Amino acid sequence: MKTQLNDLLEKPHQGQTDYTAKDFKPNVDVRWCAGCGAISVLSPSQRLMPELGIPKEKIAYISGIGCSGRFPYYMDTYGFHSIHGRALPIASGLKIARPDLSVWVVMGDGDNMSIGGNHFIHTCRRNVDLNVMMFNNEVYSLTKGQYSPTSHRGQITKSSPLGALDDPFNPAALALGAGATFVARGHDKDRTKLHDLLKRAYEHKGVSFVEIYTNCRIFNDGAFDLYTSVETRDNYTIELEHGKPLVFGKTRNKGIILDGYTPKVVNLDQGEYSINDLLIHNEKDSTLAFILANMTYSEELPRPMGVIQAVQRASYEERVVNQIEHEIVTKGEGDLQSLLTGESSWLV
Amino acid sequence: MAKTSEHLEEATIRFAGDSGDGMQLIGTQFSETSGVAGNEVNTFPDYPSEIRAPEGTLYGVSAFQVHFGTHHIYTPGDTIDVLVAMNAASVKVNLPTLKAGGMIIANIEGFDERNLKLAKYTTNPLDDGSLSGYEVHAIDFHKEIKAALGELDISSKLIGKTKNIFALGLTYWLFQRPLDATIAWINKKFKGKDDIILANVHALRAGWNYAQKNPDFKTQYVIDRSALSPGRYRNITGNEAIALGLVVAAKKASMPLFLGSYPITPATDILHAISGYKKYGVKHLQAEDEIAGICSAIGAAYGGSLAVTTTSGPGLSLKTEAMGLAVMTELPLIIVDVQRAGPSTGMPTKPEQGDLLMAMFGRHGEAPMPILAAASPADCFDITLEAARIALKYMTPVLILSDGYIGQSSEPWKAPTVESLPEIKAYFATDPTDFSPYKRDEKTLRRQWAIPGFEGMEHRIGGLEKEDISGNVSQDPANHEKMVHLRQEKVDRVAQDIPEAVVEGEQEGDLLMLSWGSTYGAAKTAYERMRASGHILSFVHLRYMNPFPRNLDDILNRFERIALPELNSGQLQFLLQAKYLKRIIGIHKVQGKPFKSRELEEKLVNLLTEKEILV
Ligand SMILES: Cc1ncc(C[n+]2csc(CCOP(=O)(O)OP(=O)(O)O)c2C)c(N)n1
Ligand code: SF4
Numbered sequence: 031m032k033t034q035l036n037d038l039l040e041k042p043h044q045g046q047t048d049y050t051a052k053d054f055k056p057n058v059d060v061r062w063c064a065g066c067g068a069i070s071v072l073s074p075s076q077r078l079m080p081e082l083g084i085p086k087e088k089i090a091y092i093s094g095i096g097c098s099g100r101f102p103y104y105m106d107t108y109g110f111h112s113i114h115g116r117a118l119p120i121a122s123g124l125k126i127a128r129p130d131l132s133v134w135v136v137m138g139d140g141d142n143m144s145i146g147g148n149h150f151i152h153t154c155r156r157n158v159d160l161n162v163m164m165f166n167n168e169v170y171s172l173t174k175g176q177y178s179p180t181s182h183r184g185q186i187t188k189s190s191p192l193g194a195l196d197d198p199f200n201p202a203a204l205a206l207g208a209g210a211t212f213v214a215r216g217h218d219k220d221r222t223k224l225h226d227l228l229k230r231a232y233e234h235k236g237v238s239f240v241e242i243y244t245n246c247r248i249f250n251d252g253a254f255d256l257y258t259s260v261e262t263r264d265n266y267t268i269e270l271e272h273g274k275p276l277v278f279g280k281t282r283n284k285g286i287i288l289d290g291y292t293p294k295v296v297n298l299d300q301g302e303y304s305i306n307d308l309l310i311h312n313e314k315d316s317t318l319a320f321i322l323a324n325m326t327y328s329e330e331l332p333r334p335m336g337v338i339q340a341v342q343r344a345s346y347e348e349r350v351v352n353q354i355e356h357e358i359v360t361k362g363e364g365d366l367q368s369l370l371t372g373e374s375s376w377l378v
Numbered sequence: 379m380a381k382t383s384e385h386l387e388e389a390t391i392r393f394a395g396d397s398g399d400g401m402q403l404i405g406t407q408f409s410e411t412s413g414v415a416g417n418e419v420n421t422f423p424d425y426p427s428e429i430r431a432p433e434g435t436l437y438g439v440s441a442f443q444v445h446f447g448t449h450h451i452y453t454p455g456d457t458i459d460v461l462v463a464m465n466a467a468s469v470k471v472n473l474p475t476l477k478a479g480g481m482i483i484a485n486i487e488g489f490d491e492r493n494l495k496l497a498k499y500t501t502n503p504l505d506d507g508s509l510s511g512y513e514v515h516a517i518d519f520h521k522e523i524k525a526a527l528g529e530l531d532i533s534s535k536l537i538g539k540t541k542n543i544f545a546l547g548l549t550y551w552l553f554q555r556p557l558d559a560t561i562a563w564i565n566k567k568f569k570g571k572d573d574i575i576l577a578n579v580h581a582l583r584a585g586w587n588y589a590q591k592n593p594d595f596k597t598q599y600v601i602d603r604s605a606l607s608p609g610r611y612r613n614i615t616g617n618e619a620i621a622l623g624l625v626v627a628a629k630k631a632s633m634p635l636f637l638g639s640y641p642i643t644p645a646t647d648i649l650h651a652i653s654g655y656k657k658y659g660v661k662h663l664q665a666e667d668e669i670a671g672i673c674s675a676i677g678a679a680y681g682g683s684l685a686v687t688t689t690s691g692p693g694l695s696l697k698t699e700a701m702g703l704a705v706m707t708e709l710p711l712i713i714v715d716v717q718r719a720g721p722s723t724g725m726p727t728k729p730e731q732g733d734l735l736m737a738m739f740g741r742h743g744e745a746p747m748p749i750l751a752a753a754s755p756a757d758c759f760d761i762t763l764e765a766a767r768i769a770l771k772y773m774t775p776v777l778i779l780s781d782g783y784i785g786q787s788s789e790p791w792k793a794p795t796v797e798s799l800p801e802i803k804a805y806f807a808t809d810p811t812d813f814s815p816y817k818r819d820e821k822t823l824r825r826q827w828a829i830p831g832f833e834g835m836e837h838r839i840g841g842l843e844k845e846d847i848s849g850n851v852s853q854d855p856a857n858h859e860k861m862v863h864l865r866q867e868k869v870d871r872v873a874q875d876i877p878e879a880v881v882e883g884e885q886e887g888d889l890l891m892l893s894w895g896s897t898y899g900a901a902k903t904a905y906e907r908m909r910a911s912g913h914i915l916s917f918v919h920l921r922y923m924n925p926f927p928r929n930l931d932d933i934l935n936r937f938e939r940i941a942l943p944e945l946n947s948g949q950l951q952f953l954l955q956a957k958y959l960k961r962i963i964g965i966h967k968v969q970g971k972p973f974k975s976r977e978l979e980e981k982l983v984n985l986l987t988e989k990e991i992l993v
Contacts, residue, residue, distance in 0.1 A: 034632035035682050038808060039831045090830045092677070095841075102838050103851070108830035110680055111840025112673070113703050119638070119670035123677025123685070124830070126661055127636050131681070131830050149673075152666040350661055357656035364658035366629055370622060371793045374563075375612040376414040378792075 039130070043087070049080035056106040067218035067244025068097060068165055072104055074225035075134075079107070082132065082232060089132045092121040094146060096138030096172045097246070098165040115146030118153045121160050126347045132161070132232065139166040143179040143199050154208035157236040159345040161228070164201060164239065167246035168253050175249035182327075187249070201241045202338055203323040206316070211236040213319065214337045217243035219258040223269075223336075230337060236345045257333050270322065270336035275308035278332050285309075286331070293325055295332070313340040381590075383554070383598045388447025390455030391549060393542075394472050395464025395488070396433045397425065397440045400542035405442025407546055407563065410613055411555045413790045416603030417446040419613065420899065422454035422787040422972075427643070427727045434488075434496035439471045448602045452754070452899035454787055456974035460552065462545045464488050466497035469509075482512050483548060485519045485541060515594055519544045523577075526584030532577045540581035547585025553599050557582055607792065614791040616758040616784035617644070620688070620714055621651035623762025625658050628684040630763070630802040631770060636683040637662040638674035643726045644782035645690045645716035668693035672700040672713065679709040680839075682806070682829035684766060688714040690782075691733050692723065698741050701775060703841045705745040705865060708816075708825045710769035710776075710804075712762070713747075717781040719970040728970025729783035731895055734949040737777050738924060744862050746869040748772070749924040751779040753898035756791040758784065761921065763800060764876075770804045771875070772868055773824040779923065781945075783972045784896040810834030815849035822875075823868035825849075870925050879927040883909065883916035886936035889985060892962075894920040894950055896972065897943050903975035904982060913986055923950070926957070934960045941965055941985060943978055 054076040062068050079089065089107035093099040095114035102109025108131075112120050121135045142150050142164050153160065169187060170176040176189035180201065184193040205213045212234040216227045224242065231238035243254040256266045268278040268286065276286035283299045285308040296303040312318055319339035325331040344352075358364075391408065393401045402423050409421045424441045431438030445455030460481045463469045465488030476482070489502055503509050504516045519541040520534075527537070543564075550557055561579055568574040589595040614622075628635035639649045639662065652662050661683070665671040672687040679685035689697065694715045704711045717733045719725035737749050748768050752761040758780055765776040807813055807826040813835045816825045828835035837849060845852035846860055881890070882905065893901035898919050905917040918933060920926070934940060934954070942951050943965040951964040965981050967973055 033634055035634065035804070035806070038806060039682075041833075043833055045833070085833065087831055087833045087836055093840075102840070106836055108836050109838035109840075110677075110707075111838060111842065112676075113699055113841050116669060116673045116700065119665060119673035120677035120680070122670075123636065123638055123663065123674030123679075124681045125677075126663060126674070127634060127678035127683040127685075128681040128830065148666050149670055152670070354656050354659055354661070358659075361657050364655065366626065366658070366796050369625065369655075369658065370796065371610055372612040372614070374410055375610050375793060377610055378416065378606045378608050 043085040047083060047085050049086065051076040051080060053086065054079045054106050056104065058103060060104055061100065062097060063247055065245075065247045066097070067167060067246065068101065070218035070221055071163065071165065071224060071242055071244065072101070074221045074228055075105065078225055078228050078232070081229065084132055088130060089134070090124060091134045091136060092117045092124065093136040094138070094141040096141045096170070098136050098138040098141065098244075099172075101136040115141050115144070116149065117141070118146060118149040118160070118162070122153055122156070122158045122346075125158050125160055126350055129159070129347045129351060133159075135160050135162045137162070137164050138171070139164060139168060139180040139201070140170045140178040143201060143204070147179075151204070151208035154205050154210035154237055154239065156346040157209065157211055157343050159235055159347060160237055161231045162237065162239045163228070164241050165244040166201065166241050167244050167250055168198075169246055169250040171246045171249050198327070200323060200326045202326060203320065205239045206319055206323055206339060210239045211339070211341050211343050212238035212337070213323070213339045214239070215241045215243075215335050217254060217258045217335070218245055219260070219263075227337070230340070234340060236343055257335075266332055267335045268332040270311045270334050270338060272311055272313045272337065275305050275310055277305065277308060288321070291321060293321055293331055295330060313337050316341060381596060381598055383600050385600050385602065387449065387601070388445065388451065389459045389553065389599060389601060390443065390445045390457065391460040391462065392441055392443045392458045392472060393462045393545065394439055394441040394468035395542070396438055397430050398433070399440070399464045401440050401442050401464070404542045404546040405444055407560050408549060408555070409444045409446070409788065411550070411559050412444065412446040412553075413611060413613055414559050415555055416606070417601055418449065418451040418604045418606065418790060419444060419446045420451045420454050420787065420789045421445070421613075422783070425727065427725070434465055434467055434493045436467045436471055436497060439468050441468070441472065446601060448604045450604070451789070452902045453972070453975060456976045460549065462549065464541065464545070466493045466499055466503065469503055470497045470499065476512065478511055480512055482509065482514045483545065484514065484516045485545070486516045487518065487520055489516075517588065522588050523581045523584050526580050526587070527577070530576065530580070532573060536573065536577050537581075540577050543578050543581040544585040547582040548589050549585075550582075551586045551589035551598065552595070553601065557586060606790075609792040611790045611792050613788045614755055614759070615647070615786055615788045616752060616755040616780050617647035617716065617786065618651055619755055619758035619791070620762050620778070620780065621648050621655070623759045624652065624684070624686055624712070624766075625655055625660060626796070626799060627763050627766035627802055628660075630799060631684055631766065631804045633682065633684040633804055635660045636675060636678035636685045637688065638665050638671040638678065638685070639663075639688045640665050640668045640671045640693060642690045642693045644718055644785045645688045645693070645714065647785065648688045648714065648716070668696035669700060672697040675711055676700060676704055676707070676709060679704070679711050680707070680829065682831070684710070684712070684770070686712040686714065688716070690716050690718050691720045694733060694736060695740065701747070702741045702743060702745045704775040705741070705747055706841050706844070707839045708773045708865075710773055712765050712769055713775055713777045715777060715779055716785040717779060725970040727782065729781040729896065729945060729972060730968065730970060731781060731897070731945040731949065733779065734923065734946065735952070737779055738953065744866065746866050746924065747774055748776045748869055748872050749779060750776065751895040751921055751923050752784060753895065753919060753921055755784050755787055755789045757921070759791070763802065767800070767802045768872055768875070770802060771824065772822050772872060773805075773827060774868060779895055781896050806832070807835060808832060814847050815839060816844050817847050818864075823864060823871060873925040873928045876922050876927060878929040879918050879920060879933055881916050881918050881933055884914065885916070887914065887916060888938045889915040889982070890933070890937035890940045891915060891917050891982060892920065892940055892942045893917075894923060894944070897945060900973035900975040900978055901943055904978035907975065907979060908982060913983065915982060915986065931958050934958050939963060939985065941982060943967070943973055945972065
């Protein structure tokens with residue numbers, strides 16, 4: 031149905047759209063602690079926006095509450111800093127109402143997996159076309175250091191002085207289980223890769239979930255060092271590339287094979303295995319995606335980074351529009367007067 | 379024997395039976411036919427909260443009550459003139475509300491040993507003389523329908539399914555209703571299933587003929603056409619009226635409509651209706667919970683939709699944090715609470731006015747919002763348009779209070795023409811020069827509303843306290859106090875933009891009855907009856923609960939005593955006493971049942987005659 035609002039929104043963009051990163055920096059101070067991992071997501075985001083070729087006013091950042099929640103203030107687009115755990119339903123409502131917008135969601139691990147857990151699984155299931163960045167620092171930072179649903183068992187925090195008793199969520203596996211069509215993982219120490227991941231997330235139609243390891247210097251410093259620091263990460267992570275064998279290691283001397291359904295590390299130096307024996311990554315293979323996601327907390331296996339799964343399913347807001355259009359095509363556009371009069375009326 | 383006819387001003391009929399007996403269906407047919415016959419009608423479906431309660435039990439009785447007359451009918455009726463009872467349990471349950479001398483039309487099949495036992499009768503009330511104070515017609519519906527079908531080969535099972543239609547036909551004879559509207563309805567509903575149509579049409583006629591031929595039915599009752607203003611009428615429930623109101627409001631404001639909702643009785647019908655309106659371009663999300671329901675609506679409002687969330691008490695409590703967010707971000711949003719008896723899960727299918735204080739104060743911090751309360755099923759439509767108008771004009775969430783009673787009961791409604799309805803305006807900020815998200819319109823204090831997609835006005839909003847004008851996050855103490863006052867002042871100013879309260883009867887004096895929400899029907903009926911019998915009292919009904927009408931203080935001070943019936947323990951009473959420092963006499967009922975007008979009448983007569991406070 032054509033509305034006056036649509037008329038207003040259809041006005042062509044007046045200025046230019048050849049932006050630079052600077053155009054997305056509002057005139058405010060970034061108030062995260064120096065060295066906070068969140069800062070490392072900001073610059074790739076500001077660099078990415080000009081590449082999208084869409085007018086700035088068509089972009090909206092929606093966040094929940096936590097240190098991560100400040101993100102929209104640092105992007106000169108439309109933004110909404112909402113309430114704890116609820117960024118996804120707000121963003122879903124916005125995207126369903128306004129499919130023309132590019133909607134980005136920023137959440138912490140507590141925000142998304144604890145209080146917002148229900149919304150997370152249902153947003154994944156619906157496949158709303160949202161670009162979701164979850165800043166995982168494995169701790170609650172804004173409330174000053176309690177354990178979170180991604181904290182590991184035994185983690186000492188303010189609220190677990192004797193060690194956390196619960197096991198963590200594996201966010202990637204949870205997202206896959208809930209039906210997310212795009213699931214990826216990156217970290218704050220490699221901004222180029224992060225930029226590429228965010229770009230992939232943008233290009234993916236449907237929900238894109240990007241888990242981003244962001245170091246919290248204050249309450250959980252170094253939590254991801256093994257996986258992110260230049261010295262160790264090659265041995266402890268594996269970069270997934272579609273169509274490429276699963277190789278890792280500082281000298282790219284290790285790889286992953288499948289033993290039944292169980293991934294196993296093999297050494298390529300000893301002649302027993304060659305690169306041709308290795309498992310090939312396929313983003314479209316959901317079974318493989320689960321196997322990869324489940325490598326996350328294994329001590330023996332490298333932690334997968336990059337795009338774990340990217341499959342296509344119609345996005346929710348698109349289905350909403352299609353259903354409306356189908357109804358209008360088959361039944362004709364609704365006539366308000368006959369709606370008011372109803373099916374059985376009588377004349378007095 | 380010759381039949382006589384008798385004129386009545388009004389009558390109440392109640393169809394009662396098992397959940398599967400089709401009582402809601404014939405109740406609806408009876409009320410529509412009464413509307414077509416030119417009567418004013420008010421109906422109330424009354425059913426158990428079990429989906430299919432065990433047959434024959436006392437708690438499994440499902441009923442539909444229709445009150446109709448020549449003058450305006452405000453309630454579904456206090457007492458019953460005619461009880462159609464499909465089984466023993468329906469007699470047991472409904473006898474207390476049957477008028478002395480009232481009529482019982484009983485299907486004797488439902489009074490066999492098993493049914494009597496389930497209804498906890500030791501002897502059959504149809505035979506043991508216990509119903510001697512009533513006019514009882516015990517009829518074997520099945521046998522009569524079968525006889526009417528004659529040679530036609532219709533299965534016994536199918537005949538069993540038309541018993542309700544037989545009863546309907548009989549009541550049509552009793553009140554001289556035409557059969558043709560129902561026959562047309564049967565033909566439409568069962569199109570292509572000829573045997574079902576045949577059986578039902580025969581059953582309907584059989585009921586009518588039975589009464590016509592049977593000497594026990596001596597009198598037909600005539601209820602004259604009412605003096606309704608000419609126009610096209612339909613029956614409407616409060617929930618349907620809200621759904622319609624939302625679609626119309628969005629259209630009038632030239633905005634898309636978005637509903638984010640989670641099912642809960644008795645609000646769900648609004649979701650059902652809206653989800654069927656796809657061809658009107660309506661979008662809806664059946665969310666994973668109430669929080670997601672309101673949050674998705676807030677997201678849609680942020681994007682420029684007329685956004686709505688609908689719920690009932692337990693859901694409203696879940697929405698409170700997000701309601702505060704809507705207050706802080708000053709976004710237009712409609713929140714509908716169809717109240718039910720609480721606390722907690724309470725009595726899901728029963729009405730109560732227990733959420734007024736929660737609507738008013740149930741948020742952290744000071745988070746005022748306009749609250750409107752619908753008076754009747756049809757009024758739900760007008761209230762919804764009004765809520766949309768206020769939400770958009772003042773950039774504020776607005777809460778509509780309805781309840782299970784008016785949400786599900788129905789009355790005839792003169793369907794308005796689209797053109798005759800008030801214009802509703804959305805105030806988008808379209809000019810980037812000088813734009814600040816919290817710069818306000820001088821008169822209404824509404825902030826500037828720029829939605830994503832408008833060039834040059836990119837800005838950030840959120841739940842953190844805002845700096846005046848710029849909308850930047852601010853912790854400044856003086857600014858916070860100022861913003862708290864501004865948000866309150868904005869809501870207060872709505873009072874200048876809504877009608878004054880109207881006093882019916884003397885403009886000053888001894889006793890004023892004040893009512894709000896769904897108690898309107900009973901209160902108005904009691905008021906009119908008392909006036910007709912010479913009592914002196916005045917009446918005000920409130921539809922605006924926050925802010926109150928600007929002349930309310932003055933009105934309250936013009937009366938010595940103010941009586942206030944509420945389906946709670948005194949929530950509006952508490953608000954008025956606190957705000958206006960005026961003592962209010964509360965009349966309370968918290969039984970999950972609406973007031974009867976006689977109940978109120980009795981209390982008010984006491985107040986008038988004994989000058990004592992006997993409530
Ligand atoms: C309803 C509600 N409960 C609790 C809080 C307090 N709170 C604010 S942020 C937060 C946790 C943040 O942790 P996380 O999402 O991991 O984000 P981080 O600060 O680490 O970025 C909590 C519990 C709140 N704001 N609202
Ligand atoms: S407390 Fe941790 S997460 Fe929060 S801003 Fe500081 S470093 Fe970042």
